[in-house]
Amino acid sequence: MFKKEGGDEIETIIGPSVQVEGNFVANGDIIVEGTISGSIRTEKNLRIGEKAKVFAQITAANALIAGEVQGNIKIKENLELTSTAKIFGDVKTKVLTVAAGACLQGKCATGEEKKAKLEKIEDFEKAEKQKSRLSLNNRLESDPIVERVK
């Protein structure tokens, strides 16, 4: 997910001595080693270090969490929790990897959202069938030939 130190991908680093408050938005990758409260939003990758403390709602494409997070987490693709991770909040992601020892307290929803869409499609198809049956019945009832047969 992240390139090694010295790579070209890393863009924002919140060091261990720094405290950030508010709606933190970044265009590139974020590495958090300090404290953040409020919200974190990035279209790319997020890494929360072992000693980091985050009291924020998180939205990112991919995330690797090794520290403490108090707040809801919404990840588009992959979320990885290492053995030192402590999450107190709801998690929503496509793919979740949890290492032994990680702490996760909150609701957890993984996988794609297609299932819900499929159910909707099935319901729609059922409704359509019912409609067509009803309309057939109505036609039959109003048909004079059927009435004569009766």
Add this chain to the structure above:
Amino acid sequence: MYLYLYDSFLNNKKYSNLLAKIETRLTDLGIGGKIFRLSPLRNLNELLTDETRGGTKTVVVVGNDKTLGQVINIAAKLEVTLAMIPVGPDNKIAQVLGITTPEEACDVLAARIIEKIDLGRANNTYFLSNISIANGPVTIECENKYQVTPQLRDQISICNLRPLFAANWGQVNYFNPKDGFLEILIQPLAAGFWSMFKKTNLVKNSVIPIKKIAIKSKESISVTTDGQKILKTPVRIEIVPNKLKLIVGKTRMF
């Protein structure tokens, strides 16, 4: 047409040989021009304005970072291309621009690789390289969205050009004066005796790319632009993209 601005410290005799060499080299390359020696009595603003009106397109600063810092504030408001010949001590900016020696600077000037780069603006003062903030309790309000609070002992600077100590970081995305961003660089100062020998670790530093910030503090704290002009908090800092045309060397760090 070239205009050469010599800093006042170059009047010292020890520089006369070097200046003669530079002038000969410039004449050989066919890029000689008017020479002005700066002095406290000469108004640089008037001088540059008059000369650009007279047709000067390229202003060459002969001196150090301090000289360049003086000229940048005026050159940013004029339609000129700026170049530098580093002479004397404190020439860090020239290294970042890919110019290491005065002789090399003459060749760089002749090659004329022009880059349009961003400048930072602190209140109404332009800066090219960086802003450093004196130790003290400050809050940095970024993009009107979030606040960054460093610790008291942290060393804070707002960088446009790459600092020389970060030359080996290998982060091409950082400190690029053409990307439309300034970088807040927060370095925790090492505590204790042995920590003097520890290497600076990138992850311990904080680097935050920003476009607009405000530095606030309860008590007035000094903020230094390019190591020369001192402002007092609160200071508003923003990036001004593609503000300055600069002649740079091939080995520039951006």
